[in-house]
Amino acid sequence: MEVLINGQPYTVADEPVRPLLYVLRDELxxxxxxxGCGAGICGACTVHINGVATRSCxxxxxxxxxxxxxxxxxxxxxxxxxxxxxxxxxLQVPQCGWCMSGQMMTxxxxxxxxxxxxxxxxxxxxxxNYCRCGAYARIARAxxxxxxxxxxxxx
Amino acid sequence: MxxxxxxQRWRMTRRGFLIGLGIVGxxxxxxxxxxLPAARLALADLxxxxxxxxASFPKEPAIWFAIQPNGRVVMAMPxxxxxxxxxxxxxxxxxxxxxIAWEQISVTQSSSIGPVRDPAGTSASYSMMGLFPIIRxxxxxxxxxxxxxxxxxxxxxxxxxxxxxxxxxxxxxxRIGFGELAAQPREWQAPxxxxxxxxxxxxxxIGQPVSRLDLPAKVRGAAIYGYDARVEGMLYGAVxxxxxxxxxxxxxxxxxxxxxxxxxxxxxxxxxxxxxAESRLTAYAALNDLDLEWELPPPFTHHDLEERLAAQARxxxxxxxxGDPAAAMHSARLVEAxxxxxxxxxxxxxxxAALVDVQPDRVRAWVSTQSPVQVAESIAATLGRPADTxxxxxxxxxxxFGRKLLITAANEAAILxxxxxxxVHVGWTRTEEFxxxxxxxxxxxxxxxxxxxxxxxxxxxxxxxxxxxxxDFIPAPLRWLLGSDFGxxxxxxxxxxxxxxxxxxxxxxxPVPTGPWRGLGLLANVFAVESFIDELxxxxxxxxxxxxxxxxxxxxxxxxxxATLLAVAEMAGWGQPAPAGRARGIACSVDMNxxxxxxxxxxxxxxxxxxxxxxxxxxxxxxxxxxxLAAQTxxxxxxxxxxxxxxxxxxxxxxxxxxxxxxxxxxxxxxxxEVAVQILRSGDQPFGGGEPPMGPIxxxxxxxxFALTGERKRRLPIA
Numbered sequence: 001m002e003v004l005i006n007g008q009p010y011t012v013a014d015e016p017v018r019p020l021l022y023v024l025r026d027e028l029x030x031x032x033x034x035x036g037c038g039a040g041i042c043g044a045c046t047v048h049i050n051g052v053a054t055r056s057c058x059x060x061x062x063x064x065x066x067x068x069x070x071x072x073x074x075x076x077x078x079x080x081x082x083x084x085x086x087x088x089x090x091l092q093v094p095q096c097g098w099c100m101s102g103q104m105m106t107x108x109x110x111x112x113x114x115x116x117x118x119x120x121x122x123x124x125x126x127x128x129n130y131c132r133c134g135a136y137a138r139i140a141r142a143x144x145x146x147x148x149x150x151x152x153x154x155x
Numbered sequence: 156m157x158x159x160x161x162x163q164r165w166r167m168t169r170r171g172f173l174i175g176l177g178i179v180g181x182x183x184x185x186x187x188x189x190x191l192p193a194a195r196l197a198l199a200d201l202x203x204x205x206x207x208x209x210a211s212f213p214k215e216p217a218i219w220f221a222i223q224p225n226g227r228v229v230m231a232m233p234x235x236x237x238x239x240x241x242x243x244x245x246x247x248x249x250x251x252x253x254x255i256a257w258e259q260i261s262v263t264q265s266s267s268i269g270p271v272r273d274p275a276g277t278s279a280s281y282s283m284m285g286l287f288p289i290i291r292x293x294x295x296x297x298x299x300x301x302x303x304x305x306x307x308x309x310x311x312x313x314x315x316x317x318x319x320x321x322x323x324x325x326x327x328x329x330r331i332g333f334g335e336l337a338a339q340p341r342e343w344q345a346p347x348x349x350x351x352x353x354x355x356x357x358x359x360x361i362g363q364p365v366s367r368l369d370l371p372a373k374v375r376g377a378a379i380y381g382y383d384a385r386v387e388g389m390l391y392g393a394v395x396x397x398x399x400x401x402x403x404x405x406x407x408x409x410x411x412x413x414x415x416x417x418x419x420x421x422x423x424x425x426x427x428x429x430x431x432a433e434s435r436l437t438a439y440a441a442l443n444d445l446d447l448e449w450e451l452p453p454p455f456t457h458h459d460l461e462e463r464l465a466a467q468a469r470x471x472x473x474x475x476x477x478g479d480p481a482a483a484m485h486s487a488r489l490v491e492a493x494x495x496x497x498x499x500x501x502x503x504x505x506x507x508a509a510l511v512d513v514q515p516d517r518v519r520a521w522v523s524t525q526s527p528v529q530v531a532e533s534i535a536a537t538l539g540r541p542a543d544t545x546x547x548x549x550x551x552x553x554x555x556f557g558r559k560l561l562i563t564a565a566n567e568a569a570i571l572x573x574x575x576x577x578x579v580h581v582g583w584t585r586t587e588e589f590x591x592x593x594x595x596x597x598x599x600x601x602x603x604x605x606x607x608x609x610x611x612x613x614x615x616x617x618x619x620x621x622x623x624x625x626x627d628f629i630p631a632p633l634r635w636l637l638g639s640d641f642g643x644x645x646x647x648x649x650x651x652x653x654x655x656x657x658x659x660x661x662x663x664x665x666p667v668p669t670g671p672w673r674g675l676g677l678l679a680n681v682f683a684v685e686s687f688i689d690e691l692x693x694x695x696x697x698x699x700x701x702x703x704x705x706x707x708x709x710x711x712x713x714x715x716x717x718a719t720l721l722a723v724a725e726m727a728g729w730g731q732p733a734p735a736g737r738a739r740g741i742a743c744s745v746d747m748n749x750x751x752x753x754x755x756x757x758x759x760x761x762x763x764x765x766x767x768x769x770x771x772x773x774x775x776x777x778x779x780x781x782x783x784l785a786a787q788t789x790x791x792x793x794x795x796x797x798x799x800x801x802x803x804x805x806x807x808x809x810x811x812x813x814x815x816x817x818x819x820x821x822x823x824x825x826x827x828x829e830v831a832v833q834i835l836r837s838g839d840q841p842f843g844g845g846e847p848p849m850g851p852i853x854x855x856x857x858x859x860x861f862a863l864t865g866e867r868k869r870r871l872p873i874a
Contacts, residue, residue: 018436026391026434031383032376034553036504037585041816044504072376085374092366092782095238095790097373098380098505098553127825130816132504132554133238134793136827138786 006074043129095133226334237555252294276526280843364782381523471659472638478655483614494683505553557671595672596622610695685854740858744850747843791849797822
């Protein structure tokens, strides 16, 4: 079967049935998407499927024929970082970094749908992504900063 | 030991520097060792601080630089990057003393065999403190060597150094770059006298909030961790886990595993039953096909562990003692309390992982570990091979927190790789990580104290007990010598001037593997001590801040505590009322000589405890990278708060109940307070950074809850 990942077509086996996360990491070498819990709780494996932030550990590859998948490797446009990545870098958000692909993918999906979220809307979107290093205060600031960068970019 | 070409030509100079010449892409390299006197000094300091000695001291170069012909300086990192920003901060020290621009330095991770070996590992918040003098001295020596060579080349007696160039002060257009100098054939000599260090008032890079070197890769998802390690031709492994803690494999057979498509081999060896397969999912699925029989030890629960601690707490070893508390305790107002903390998990979001390639004559491994040298020794012992044939390269770590010192997955991958003759990756599942890792041990602390008529503490006794933290990591004779586990009682000694004082600690053997968790005993012990001090303040009718200030000693450390407490009080407006329905609590600690004070502001939403704000003042001596230290403080507070409010590992029938985050939820951004951090400077030396700033958080929150409700929380978690 064929899937579109970061704009590229990939042919992958549809048997055995397995989560997208393992296809990305172990078959295609896209290790930017992380394994954290395998149960859809921690958010480290978040990718975009047709623009929607989705847990790749809970999404079977067989459901994705023709879907547009974006991973952290496809968030930037070449050298140019996505505003969320810019903001996370500018505010020095990541510590160990393991959860950060998921954090940034969740934030990017939020801002794509709601470019100017309230604090409560931001919390509602980000609250299912664990950060064990505890970078939450900076994550909150960086999502706000990314919204500003998007606005500046659009102006 | 077999060394690679880069380090073959080390030679020792009189002052203990090791110099290698003209060997790195035409560049120059310089390394340094810690001399024995320095090692002894470090040992004494550490024991005095209650933190204990590192496992060993480096005999090989501890520092290593290479200057490339283009003028870039590559620094070999002895320490691993697990999010604490250590690569950046150590590079700051080097760039400062080398006299180069910050942009001219880059870092490369050392492996277990070099360019620099670090037998001590990255732990105990010791990296900055331990390496601050030696990196600067080595870098300054290299700078002076370059200065002398450049001056000779320019035909002048005195040359200046600026941004990686040796410059003629009479004519600054006459200059020669470090890269060009390093590339020239030359008989380099280390100067016999100590190179002068840049005085603090001329620091350009130390003390600056420079951007972390590891973050550009991390925001792109390009940083490689142990779980991500991949090589051509690799396979995936999985190992069967016992149904109960401590169970042993009695009998194992492949069962139907080999019939499953994608299974390469079943490996049964040394009490391990594992599967090697073409994919991780297949390897794990095939574990269910194995035919296994386990020998089960008696079942137990976490309550049994707590009872053991309580029963043995009175027979501990003194860790702080003066005066005669037993005598003083009779004559005055007595306060007694018992504090307890539970087993807790590290919950590092990257589970342990290793890729190991066992070849006939050597072993290469890529491991998410804080201790590459120890992991290499462990792999060698597992395989029965000489230690110097094993090279472990540490990757970035997806969280360390003390969990990634010993890596069982590396030994498992080694056994499986040796059996199949191909590289094998073992990456644990979340369930394995929860049920088969070492844990933060439970603690128990029974206090008694006496107040005099003026409300001053005249006697205090603490009977502390804990499961082991570092005892499993150190040799038996040293355990016997020490009596109790210095990791377990980290944070349990009191800083206050109390005329009659006794603190004892008992290390209790438990049927659960326990070990270091961020800060070792710090969070649990400061929770107990600083909550009890708060109880005494209230019993004395004193303001908790004033009570602490009044009991601090007149020592330099006491003065640093005062300054830190007053700073946090100022930040939070201590003394002014909290917003309606909220209250504040204060607590303080010292760890690895870094003083921290927190104020937490709490309230209830319905019956749910909320921590709205935390103010933190931290005195680390000198912050090499203040933004990095602020990040460690914010993060430590969040992790500590998670443990304070929610975290507890429970055990039923000898099995850990939580197999995933559904049964062990962590703090989320929805529960995260606003955090304000102020970094203080009390000198020109850095102390610990990764763990100490979190010390007071549990006590600050519990004390705030008491201030709000009158209910004293003596047991974690408290939400």
